[in-house]
Amino acid sequence: MSDFFSESNAPQPKANVAEYTVSEISGALKRAIEDQFGHVRVRGEISGYRGPHSSGHAYFSLKDDRARIEAVVWKTTMSRLKFRPEEGMEVIATGKLTTYPGSSKYQIVIDNLEPAGAGALMALLEERKRRLAAEGLFEAARKRPxxxxxxxxxxxxxxxGAVIRDIIHRITDRFPLHVVLWPVRVQGETSGAEVTAAVQGFNALPHDGPVKRPDLLIVARGGGSLEDLWGFNDEALARAVAASDIPVISAVGHETDWTLVDFVADVRAPTPTGAAEIAVPVKADLEATLANLGARLKGCMTRHFDRKRQSLRAASRALPTPDQLLALPRRHFDEVTSRLGRAIIVGTERKRARFLAVRLSPATLEWRMAETRRITDRDMARAFAALRAILRERRLRLERAAQRFGPQPLLRRQKQSADALTALQRRLDHATILRLERLRGRVNQAERLLATLSHQSILDRGFALVTDAEGALVKRAAEVAPHDALSLRFADGTVGVIATEGTHRPKPQAKAAKPKDPGTQGSLF
Structure with missing residues (x-):
């Protein structure tokens, strides 16, 4: 190891090469790249797109199967794009290459962005269609009449546009009614978001507000290419139309143009004019139909009354006359009248005889009043006696309650409760102290066990941990090859070393190790 460090630290002779600062090198590279690649077209797949930043700029990458390049779209350019970038979309970007000296990166500043052919858009459209269909948004059962x-x-x-004029003209011809227009852009990056907001805005209108809530919605646009109609393939718009409480007619493009809105709408019209024809009936046809139905109803009622009148006449001929129906009741009434006069005379005579037999006198009235007074006095005496008995019983119950809940019993109960509470407090304090002591002992024991099992204590005794360049632990000498970069961790720090010998088979890139005696173990130093 000493030879290795002595060779690497040897002073090198100074070369006759000009010195540059980092800023000079970065500026030279920036000018060279911008001069050479001032206008380029790059084809690649969008990666890492998360939508515009809070500043309005968009940052992402363009990649293919072997490389990637950073890309940025400034806010002013973002508003001019014909479609909204999405993750995984293959596009053709036009712009210029430049560098960012702060991080030594190069990137493309995009001036224009277009899909890489209709195939990429169709693939993205099919993926959205498959996902929405799997959620059941295209099912006919959920469409409303x-x-x-x-x-x-x-x-x-x-x-x-001409679309709104065609719709209003057709509505005026067929069935004039109140039309509410929500103006939106029907082309460009913001068209999908604006139409989504319009659908949600119409649904949020109150029924009794200043602006009447529509009973039916028409989402309309004229024909165009796939790129022109791309805003109506927005997934958020499709979900908003599917969740709309108001029925929706989709009239986007021509009859051969299909968008996601057409699949989730309740009815799809081939053209905006066709949507107006589907939305309202023909007033003249309704009036003719009503006139025809009115005439048929009038004739039906006339024939019905004629048949009823004939049936009534036939039934009346089978019924008896009023004189025949009232003959028996009239005779019975005459007989009862004659008996009633005689019964009144007899009843009056009987009542007169009973009245005379009673012989009312003042003595009789006095006797009845005395009897009534006696009964009343008796009932009053019974009532006063019952009241006195109830009062005595209530007084006794009150005295017993006063003895039970007087000041002395209450003081005794309060003292007993205070003594019990003090005893419980002492028991709680004692239990808390015991619990804390037990937990403190367990913590001390766990600390001692942790210090015993920690590898740091082993390192303090003079041992070392050996790891390879990837940080993996080397446990055996057989895992070490010559020239392997190792790291020795001691108790007070880490030292990097290079293995000069080893028993592990050398890697293919390294030179073959010299044979050594199989009976001896290689040294790390």
Missing amino acids: LPYMPLVLGVITSPT
């Missing part, structure tokens, strides 16, 4: 005659129609589209 559209209202037949909505009162308020919500439209989510661009306010300046």
Whole structure:
């Protein structure tokens, strides 16, 4: 080991080469790279994309199967991108290479970003479609029926395009109603987020607010390429449409254009005009239908009344006349009337005879009043006696309670409770002290055991730990090869060494070790 250190520490002769500072080298490299690669197009897969930073810039990497390069998109460029970058998407980036002297890295500053062909977007679209379909968002069972005659129609589209004019024109021709427009961008990176916010905003409107909540929504856009319609393939937008409480009609692109919104919407229309035709019926057809149904109802009611009238006439001919129905009751009424007059006369005579037989007099009234007074006095006496008995019983119960809960018993109970509480406090203090002593003994025992089992105590006795370059513990000399870099850990520090000999088979890159006597063990030094 002494020879090794003496050779490595020998003074080297100074070379006739110019010296540069770190800043000069970094600046020269930056100028060279920017001059040579001032405008490049790089194809690669996006890696490490986490969305725009709080500053608005986006930082990620472009990689292929053998290398990767750092990339940055400034905030001003981010707002001009036609689609939003996503993790794993293969893209073609246009920009310039530059270096970052602070960390000795080179990176590409992207001015334009485009997908690497429609195949990459289609692959990403198929992956999203497969994931959403697995969650059941495309199932027909979860789609809601559209209202037949909505009162308020919500439209989510661009306010300046021909789509909104076509929808309003078709609605006016078919069935005029109140239309609420939520203006959004239908192309570009922010289109998906704006349409998502519009769907959620319409659902958040109250039913009785100043802006009426729509009964039906139409998400519309004209035709375009896959890149133009990419905002309507946003996963967040698809989930918002699927979770909407208001039925949604998707009218994005032409009949041959399909987006994720078309799959999750309750109804998919081939064109925006077709969506307006699906949303509302034709008012003239409704009026004609109502007139036809009204005429049919009137004729039906007329025929129904005629049949009922004929049935009533046929039934009336089979019924007896009023004179025939009232003949027997009238005769019975006449007989009862005649008997009633005689019964009144007889009853009056009987009542008069009984009244005369009673012979009312003042003596009779006085006797009845005396009898009533006697009964009343008797009942009053019984009531006063019962009341006095109840009062005596309540007084006795009160006196017994006063004796039981008086000042002296309460003082005795308080003293007993205080003595019991003091005894319990003493027992608690004693138990706490015993518990702390027991735990302190267990902690001291664990500390002694830890000091005994710790490898530091072994190192203090003069032993050392041997580890290889990867930090793995070397337990046997057979695991050491010549020229292996080892580390010896003593009690007061660590020393790096190089093995000059060893019994382990040398690595392929190292030179073959000289043969040695198999009976002797190699030395680390």
